[in-house]
Amino acid sequence: MHAVRFHEHGGADVLTVDDAETPDVEPGQVLVDVAAIGVNPVDTYFREGAYPVPHLPFVPGSDLAGTVVVVGDGVERFEAGDRVYGTGLGNGMSGTYAEEVAAPADFLAHVPDGVSFEDAAALALVGTTAWQAFVHHAGVEPAETVLVHGGSGGVGHVAVQLAETMGARVLATASEEFHGDVRALGADEAFDYRRDDLADAVTAAGAPDVILDTHMDRYLQFNADVAATGGRIVGIGNDTGEGGFSNIGVTKGKELRYQFMTMYNTPEKDAVLTRLASLLERGDVEPVVHETYALEDAAEAQRAVLEDSFLGKLVLTT
Numbered sequence: 001m002h003a004v005r006f007h008e009h010g011g012a013d014v015l016t017v018d019d020a021e022t023p024d025v026e027p028g029q030v031l032v033d034v035a036a037i038g039v040n041p042v043d044t045y046f047r048e049g050a051y052p053v054p055h056l057p058f059v060p061g062s063d064l065a066g067t068v069v070v071v072g073d074g075v076e077r078f079e080a081g082d083r084v085y086g087t088g089l090g091n092g093m094s095g096t097y098a099e100e101v102a103a104p105a106d107f108l109a110h111v112p113d114g115v116s117f118e119d120a121a122a123l124a125l126v127g128t129t130a131w132q133a134f135v136h137h138a139g140v141e142p143a144e145t146v147l148v149h150g151g152s153g154g155v156g157h158v159a160v161q162l163a164e165t166m167g168a169r170v171l172a173t174a175s176e177e178f179h180g181d182v183r184a185l186g187a188d189e190a191f192d193y194r195r196d197d198l199a200d201a202v203t204a205a206g207a208p209d210v211i212l213d214t215h216m217d218r219y220l221q222f223n224a225d226v227a228a229t230g231g232r233i234v235g236i237g238n239d240t241g242e243g244g245f246s247n248i249g250v251t252k253g254k255e256l257r258y259q260f261m262t263m264y265n266t267p268e269k270d271a272v273l274t275r276l277a278s279l280l281e282r283g284d285v286e287p288v289v290h291e292t293y294a295l296e297d298a299a300e301a302q303r304a305v306l307e308d309s310f311l312g313k314l315v316l317t318t
């Protein structure tokens, strides 16, 4: 079977398409005949060596969707032929950029009839992230105001939909060309993140009770300045290792809570994925697949996910 691997750390050109052995299926795992794979910025962090990998060569990738072909000992939720999707691989264990993947059953859920493997793979990591942020950490309540930084991004465009589905009023920042799309996904207002008066514009629209921050290195102070009293700020992403406050005092007066997270730590991923699958089936939270690439073109997809501006997700197909 084919697997995309890196044998050393580096740029996208270190990815090679290799002939690899079908992985052994350990107890608690299932072997998945992979049909689609979500591409995420984090896949590139492992490739570059910014995040550790347990061995080289290494298969990157967190998201997958496909068909169960072998069921390991102790697995009762799945049988051969089931359509499944999942996330959380590629961190401390081999990843998903391969035609066959041995995946922990706890990281998987069923794909409903009528839902494509591409959509399921596109939703897995970003949906789990948005769920962990809004449901577990922030406890978003109906009629609260939620601000999503980067509302056109992989996480952002799903977070906008989840917040809207939870009954929130949704504000989102995005490049201007995507404002119509972001509104169509459920944002009540969209703001160009490049505008100089962004804080004033967001404040005029209504102070957010919850903020999902995909660029924490830029917005820690901004979030404090615009948040409502009692605001919950969930930080998930940063482009540099630097960031901070110029006036931290405002955080105290507003009783703000900052929560930083990684979706890899999400407990009971299978339960979260099962709920997300229901929302996907009902059309309440649907990923936008901007482009699909053949598995062999994974290097181009990894370049594009970091460098190009688009709405939604990139997906590999086998």
Ligand SMILES: NC(=O)c1ccc[n+]([C@@H]2O[C@H](COP(=O)([O-])OP(=O)(O)OC[C@H]3O[C@@H](n4cnc5c(N)ncnc54)[C@H](OP(=O)(O)O)[C@@H]3O)[C@@H](O)[C@H]2O)c1
Pocket: 040, 041, 042, 125, 126, 129, 149, 150, 151, 152, 153, 154, 155, 156, 173, 174, 175, 193, 214, 215, 218, 235, 236, 237, 238, 239, 261, 262, 263, 264, 305, 306, 308, 309, 310, 312
């Ligand atoms: N902690 C976690 O569990 C977790 C999970 C998923 C993702 N992440 C991280 O979260 C970040 C976003 O992930 P993603 O998959 O959504 O990436 P993505 O698809 O590349 O989306 C990034 C979004 O941010 C927008 N953006 C760029 N510069 C911005 C700025 N200064 N202010 C506001 N928005 C800006 C982009 O818009 P334009 O393209 O129009 O510029 C794009 O819509 C990444 O750092 C990723 O590693 C963390």
